[in-house]
Amino acid sequence: MRSEFLSFAPPMIATEDIDEVVQALREGWITTGPRAARFESEFARYVGAPAALALNSATSALHVALAVLGIGEGDAVVATTMTFCSSIHVIEHRRARPVLVDIEPDTLNIDPEQIEAAVRRTPGVKAIMPVHLYGHPCDMPAIYEIARRYNLAVIEDAAHSLPAVIGGRMIGTPEPGFDLPNLVAFSFYATKNLTTGEGGMLTTNDQEFYQHARRLRDHAMSTQRRYFHEERGFNYRITNLQAALGVAQLERIEEFLDRRAEIMSWYNSEIATTDHIRLNRVKNWAKSAFWMICLEVDWLDETRRDAFMQALKARGIDTRPYFCAMSSMPMYKQASLPISARKSQIGLNLPSYYELTKVEVQRIGSDVNELLKEMSPT
Numbered sequence: 426m427r428s429e430f431l432s433f434a435p436p437m438i439a440t441e442d443i444d445e446v447v448q449a450l451r452e453g454w455i456t457t458g459p460r461a462a463r464f465e466s467e468f469a470r471y472v473g474a475p476a477a478l479a480l481n482s483a484t485s486a487l488h489v490a491l492a493v494l495g496i497g498e499g500d501a502v503v504a505t506t507m508t509f510c511s512s513i514h515v516i517e518h519r520r521a522r523p524v525l526v527d528i529e530p531d532t533l534n535i536d537p538e539q540i541e542a543a544v545r546r547t548p549g550v551k552a553i554m555p556v557h558l559y560g561h562p563c564d565m566p567a568i569y570e571i572a573r574r575y576n577l578a579v580i581e582d583a584a585h586s587l588p589a590v591i592g593g594r595m596i597g598t599p600e601p602g603f604d605l606p607n608l609v610a611f612s613f614y615a616t617k618n619l620t621t622g623e624g625g626m627l628t629t630n631d632q633e634f635y636q637h638a639r640r641l642r643d644h645a646m647s648t649q650r651r652y653f654h655e656e657r658g659f660n661y662r663i664t665n666l667q668a669a670l671g672v673a674q675l676e677r678i679e680e681f682l683d684r685r686a687e688i689m690s691w692y693n694s695e696i697a698t699t700d701h702i703r704l705n706r707v708k709n710w711a712k713s714a715f716w717m718i719c720l721e722v723d724w725l726d727e728t729r730r731d732a733f734m735q736a737l738k739a740r741g742i743d744t745r746p747y748f749c750a751m752s753s754m755p756m757y758k759q760a761s762l763p764i765s766a767r768k769s770q771i772g773l774n775l776p777s778y779y780e781l782t783k784v785e786v787q788r789i790g791s792d793v794n795e796l797l798k799e800m801s802p803t
């Protein structure tokens with residue numbers, strides 16, 4: 426029995442981060458201030474985006490993205506069923522309809538073929554919302570191709586994928602020659618790859634969308650006339666304190682990625698994988714951000730998966746189940762989507778955080794191997 430409990434994903438807050446926030450406080454800018462602008466420009470440069478807008482969360486970024494696209498009543502958005510709830514909720518907050526589709530079994534990302542089928546059978550589709558799940562990029566060339574063919578906007582939920590690469594292109598960089606509206610939302614929630622406590626960023630290749638989103642973020646107040654509002658906006662601003670933390674964290678983002686990749690490689694050598702016990706798979710055209718370590722065991726079901734997680738907890742190892750498929754929830758019940766339904770029952774995420782050591786991963790690996798051997802049906 427280990428003496429120290431291995432938490433799931435505590436954030437990495439360094440002295441530099443604390444110094445930056447204290448400095449921001451001393452400067453007297455409490456809400457949106459110069460550090461928010463700096464965070465935006467440095468973030469845009471890092472991901473290669475023409476424009477970046479910092480907000481108080483990725484959920485806000487997705488909501489604003491739908492608003493600037495004018496998506497509303499009568500419209501439909503094709504989205505993955507395998508995601509965190511907020512990507513789907515915001516579609517309904519706009520009074521539009523989410524059309525959920527199933528995933529590819531290896532990457533766990535939205536299946537382009539099923540996107541096309543959904544677009545063909547559903548009237549009123551205006552946009553596609555892929556999620557780069559657990560850090561692995563979606564097949565964006567295939568998705569953009571469908572977007573072009575049917576003249577749809579693309580809103581990428583990149584909450585997990587800072588930084589991730591498709592071919593040579595970082596997520597956030599518009600695809601070369603991409604001539605349709607493109608919007609990408611990043612999250613800086615506490616467990617994400619870069620954190621500001623709460624926070625998000627919206628990047629886009631479209632200046633008009635950028636300007637509109639900027640107004641919406643701040644109650645859509647007229648720039649000509651104070652306290653006059655031409656439309657309904659939101660208070661989705663980020664504070665200068667959060668932005669200070671963001672700027673400081675962004676300086677170490679590559680270091681964070683290297684550490685997550687190293688932790689992934691430790692797990693790859695410690696866990697006794699088979700055809701039926703798998704860790705993250707990465708396509709040869711992709712570089713994953715490895716937000717989460719993903720373990721899938723084919724002969725588990727939800728009850729046994731949960732028992733396995735309980736047994737790990739009793740040994741001092743904290744884990745999380747995969748997301749529940751959105752289509753399994755009463756308000757989003759649609760046609761059965763078997764791959765995601767299955768994955769959400771057999772998958773779990775193992776601890777991964779900056780300070781996790783190789784020795785700790787070895788201990789987790791041996792506990793996982795031992796428990797799976799005990800639980801194995803054969």
Ligand SMILES: *Cc1c(COP(=O)(O)O)cnc(C)c1O
Pocket residue numbers: 481482483484485508509511512556582584585611612613614623624625
């Ligand atoms: C975390 C997360 C969000 C929401 O991010 P917030 O910044 O907490 O609003 C959206 N989509 C996915 C896939 C997420 O994991």
